[in-house]
Amino acid sequence: NAGVTQTPKFQVLKTGQSMTLQCAQDMNHEYMSWYRQDPGMGLRLIHYSVGAGITDQGEVPNGYNVSRSTTEDFPLRLLSAAPSQTSVYFCASSLLRSGGGAREQFFGPGTRLTVL
Amino acid sequence: GDSVTQMEGPVTLSEEAFLTINCTYTATGYPSLFWYVQYPGEGLQLLLKATKADDKGSNKGFEATYRKETTSFHLEKGSVQVSDSAVYFCALSMYYGGSQGNLIFGKGTKLSVKP
Numbered sequence: 001n002a003g004v005t006q007t008p009k010f011q012v013l014k015t016g017q018s019m020t021l022q023c024a025q026d027m028n029h030e031y032m033s034w035y036r037q038d039p040g041m042g043l044r045l046i047h048y049s050v051g052a053g054i055t056d057q058g059e060v061p062n063g064y065n066v067s068r069s070t071t072e073d074f075p076l077r078l079l080s081a082a083p084s085q086t087s088v089y090f091c092a093s094s095l096l097r098s099g100g101g102a103r104e105q106f107f108g109p110g111t112r113l114t115v116l
Numbered sequence: 117g118d119s120v121t122q123m124e125g126p127v128t129l130s131e132e133a134f135l136t137i138n139c140t141y142t143a144t145g146y147p148s149l150f151w152y153v154q155y156p157g158e159g160l161q162l163l164l165k166a167t168k169a170d171d172k173g174s175n176k177g178f179e180a181t182y183r184k185e186t187t188s189f190h191l192e193k194g195s196v197q198v199s200d201s202a203v204y205f206c207a208l209s210m211y212y213g214g215s216q217g218n219l220i221f222g223k224g225t226k227l228s229v230k231p
Contacts, residue, residue: 004159033218042205042223043160058218090159092219104150105219107159 002026006091006108013081013115021076021111023091030096032074033105036060036087043090049074050096081115088112118143122206122222129196129229137191137225139180139206147208149173149182149189150219154203163191163204196229203227 007022025032033048045058047066055066063085065077074093078085092105123138141147148167152160164173169184178193189206203224210217 040223042221043219044221045218048218092160104162104165107152107161109159 004091004093004106004108006089006111008111009109010112011114013078013113015082015115017081018077018079019081021078021089021091021113023074023076023108024072025074025091025093025106026072027093027106028071029093029106030071031105032068032091032093033058034064034066034074034076035090035092036085037090037110038087046076046089078113083115086113086115118147118208118210118220120206120208120220120222122204122225124223124225125203126226126228129227131198131229131231132195133229135191135193135196135200135227137204137206137227139189139191139222141187141189141206141208143187143208143210145210146184147210149180150207150209151178151180151189151191152205152207152221154205154224156202160205196227198229198231201227201229 004025030051034046035043037043044060046064049055049068052068089111091108094103094105119142121140150165151163153163154160164175166173166182172181180189180191203226205224206222207219209219
C-alpha cells in the first residue's frame with residue numbers, strides 16, 4: 001500500500017494563477033480531508049468528504065474548491081491564488097464508520113505552496 | 117465550539133530528560149483524543165490515542181492518559197532521545213453514532229532534544 005500520496009511536493013505560483021493539488025489514497029477510506037498548516041496556527045481544516053459525491057466545508061474554506069468523484073481521489077483547487085494561501089497543505093484519510101471510537105487519520109507528506 | 121489547547125513551545129531538553137507536554141480540551145460530548153507527531157519535512161503520523169475516559173495510550177515510550185475530570189491528555193516520556201525531536205500535536209475528534217468526526221488540532225509544540 002502506498003497510503004496517502006500528494007503531488008506536487010513543492011509549487012510556486014503567481015497571484016491570480018490557479019492550480020490543483022492532488023491527493024490519492026489506496027486504503028479504501030471513505031473519509032478524506034484537506035488541512036493547511038501555518039506557523040503558530042496548527043492544522044486547520046479546509047474541506048472534507050465522507051464519500052464519493054459528498055463534500056463539506058471546514059474551518060477555512062474560502063478560496064478553495066474540492067470534488068470527490070471516486071473513493072480514491074480528493075483534489076483541492078485554488079481558483080485564483082493569493083499570497084495568504086502560502087502554506088503547507090496536507091491531505092488525510094480514514095475509515096468513516098467503526099466501533100470503539102474515532103479512527104486514526106493517515107496523512108500524506110504534504111505540498112509546500114508559495115504564492116508570490 | 118470544541119477546541120484543544122496545548123503548551124506553547126519550543127521545548128528544549130537534554131537527552132534522557134523527562135518530557136511532559138500539557139494538553140487540555142473543551143468538548144460538548146465525549147471525544148477521542150490523539151497525539152500526532154511531525155518529524156522535520158514530513159507529514160503527521162499517529163503517536164498514540166485514547167477513546168474513553170481513563171484509557172492510557174502508549175507507543176515508543178510515550179504515554180498519555182485520558183482524564184475526563186480535568187479534560188486533559190498530557191503527553192509524557194521518561195527519557196527522551198535526540199530522535200524524538202519533532203513537533204507534537206494534540207487533537208480531538210468527536211464520534212457520532214458510529215461515524216468519524218473531523219480532527220481539531222492544538223497549535224503544536226516543537227521539541228528539540230540536545231545530546
